[in-house]
Amino acid sequence: MSEPPRDGPDSPDHRQIDHALVERQIQAINRFPDQNPHPVLRVADDGQLTYANISSAPVLRAMGAQVGRGVEPQLLARLRTAATEGGSIELGDGIRTYAVLPVAVPELGFTNLYGTDITAEKVVAKFPGQNPNPVLRMDGAGTLIYANDASRPLVTALGLTVGQALPAELHRQLEGSLAGEKREPVECVAGELVFEITPVEVPEFGFFNLYGTDVTAARQLARAKEDTERLLLNILPPPIANRLRSGERVIADRFEDASLLMADIVGFTEMSSHLSADALVEMLNDVFSELDLIVERYELEKVKTIGDAYMVVGGVPEKSPDHLERMAGFALDLAAAVGGSQASNRHQIRMRIGINAGPVVAGVIGQKRTIYDIWGDTVNLASRMESLGEPGRIHVTPHVADRLKGAFDLSPRGEIDVKGKGPMSTWWLEGRQA
Numbered sequence: 001m002s003e004p005p006r007d008g009p010d011s012p013d014h015r016q017i018d019h020a021l022v023e024r025q026i027q028a029i030n031r032f033p034d035q036n037p038h039p040v041l042r043v044a045d046d047g048q049l050t051y052a053n054i055s056s057a058p059v060l061r062a063m064g065a066q067v068g069r070g071v072e073p074q075l076l077a078r079l080r081t082a083a084t085e086g087g088s089i090e091l092g093d094g095i096r097t098y099a100v101l102p103v104a105v106p107e108l109g110f111t112n113l114y115g116t117d118i119t120a121e122k123v124v125a126k127f128p129g130q131n132p133n134p135v136l137r138m139d140g141a142g143t144l145i146y147a148n149d150a151s152r153p154l155v156t157a158l159g160l161t162v163g164q165a166l167p168a169e170l171h172r173q174l175e176g177s178l179a180g181e182k183r184e185p186v187e188c189v190a191g192e193l194v195f196e197i198t199p200v201e202v203p204e205f206g207f208f209n210l211y212g213t214d215v216t217a218a219r220q221l222a223r224a225k226e227d228t229e230r231l232l233l234n235i236l237p238p239p240i241a242n243r244l245r246s247g248e249r250v251i252a253d254r255f256e257d258a259s260l261l262m263a264d265i266v267g268f269t270e271m272s273s274h275l276s277a278d279a280l281v282e283m284l285n286d287v288f289s290e291l292d293l294i295v296e297r298y299e300l301e302k303v304k305t306i307g308d309a310y311m312v313v314g315g316v317p318e319k320s321p322d323h324l325e326r327m328a329g330f331a332l333d334l335a336a337a338v339g340g341s342q343a344s345n346r347h348q349i350r351m352r353i354g355i356n357a358g359p360v361v362a363g364v365i366g367q368k369r370t371i372y373d374i375w376g377d378t379v380n381l382a383s384r385m386e387s388l389g390e391p392g393r394i395h396v397t398p399h400v401a402d403r404l405k406g407a408f409d410l411s412p413r414g415e416i417d418v419k420g421k422g423p424m425s426t427w428w429l430e431g432r433q434a
Contacts (some may be wrong), residue, residue, distance in 0.1 A: 012365070039098065039115030047076050050110065059098050059115045062091035082144035083111055134195065134212030141173035145207060153214055157190030167369035185213070194219045211267065236372050237301050237309045239317050240364060252363035258329040259314040259357040259400075260374065261293075262332060266350045266391040275347075283347055284308065290337050298330040303374055309386075313374050316362050324357050324400065328408055328429060331355060331394045338394065353394045353427070354385025357403065384418050385426065394429035401427035408432055 039059040042051035047070045071384045083102035098115040133153030173186040185196035195212045297301045303311040314323030358378035389395030409430040418424045
């Protein structure tokens with residue numbers, strides 16, 4: 001490779017080019033071209049062919065070019081257009097066909113040409129009967145004029161025969177693909193099979209080849225992956241699911257400030273004794289499905305349900321400064337939703353609700369039926385608030401009351417004895433301040 005000029009107007013001082021850096025880039029693009037089994041050529045910006053490796057002989061014949069001479073102007077224009085658009089051109093010497101990819105190197109004033117032998121691909125395209133994948137042909141009116149043996153499942157499922165028009169919607173989609181800047185394949189469902197059909201115009205003969213690829217297995221795999229993803233996100237928060245997918249096996253985090261809500265259906269044991277199994281599960285599903293929607297609206301995290309108990313956390317697994325305020329809003333909407341639900345009208349459902357805030361530990365436990373759980377004294381005290389509360393009311397600790405004052409209406413419950421804590425002055429959360 002010739003060295004760039006070192007003096008004059010193109011010297012480093014004038015062009016402000018780091019030639020060492022450029023040289024390394026060129027070497028990375030085209031290392032040891034003489035040893036490359038594929039054609040590698042080089043054309044200067046003035047159109048002169050300055051280099052061709054040993055493997056380039058058939059491409060040189062196709063170009064009608066020689067090293068040291070100029071490239072034919074029309075071919076040079078095609079190469080420059082392809083380099084600008086990031087595409088390739090096809091060249092053949094009568095025996096083999098090559099895709100030639102031009103890559104401009106403006107810093108050094110030339111364009112590299114990289115050749116790939118596509119003879120086999122062209123043979124398959126020319127003789128579709130030998131193609132193991134479906135190949136069909138349609139004329140300009142959308143009539144099927146040919147179908148190879150491999151296309152039989154596709155043609156049969158579509159109820160087509162040669163000489164018959166393609167389905168109108170499929171024809172419309174194929175025309176849209178042909179008209180687009182990018183030739184996007186058209187998905188076609190044929191019975192239980194799914195094909196991607198790529199249309200290619202063959203202007204010399206006035207028809208269009210339709211190349212089919214059976215993507216049924218890929219679509220089934222994608223659906224299975226989506227189902228697995230939905231299942232994973234149903235049992236784990238998205239950030240935790242992402243950490244598990246990235247390879248973490250032990251997930252345990254401490255959060256210095258989180259809010260916990262525990263809710264429990266009053267009289268559930270008695271209720272379950274006179275309801276059928278179907279009616280009981282239907283009632284729980286109606287109530288908890290409504291609560292799930294409210295949890296999502298307040299961007300909180302449902303931890304779990306245990307029987308008739310419902311547990312929600314705020315500020316976990318992603319920290320947030322307003323988690324307690326959102327938890328209070330959720331609790332008020334929860335109470336209103338349960339009170340006005342159809343399940344409540346049928347079964348007179350009421351819930352006790354308790355809220356606490358403070359430090360917690362959160363993590364993933366279990367190899368089978370993995371769950372994301374929360375532990376700590378904050379959780380225990382939230383549970384105490386729920387169990388010591390009253391039906392239809394929201395019972396909160398003094399710490400929660402102090403933090404919510406000014407934004408929410410609270411009334412003192414008075415001093416009660418809390419197991420493990422002794423006497424404690426607790427509060428009722430009544431509503432939002434106007």
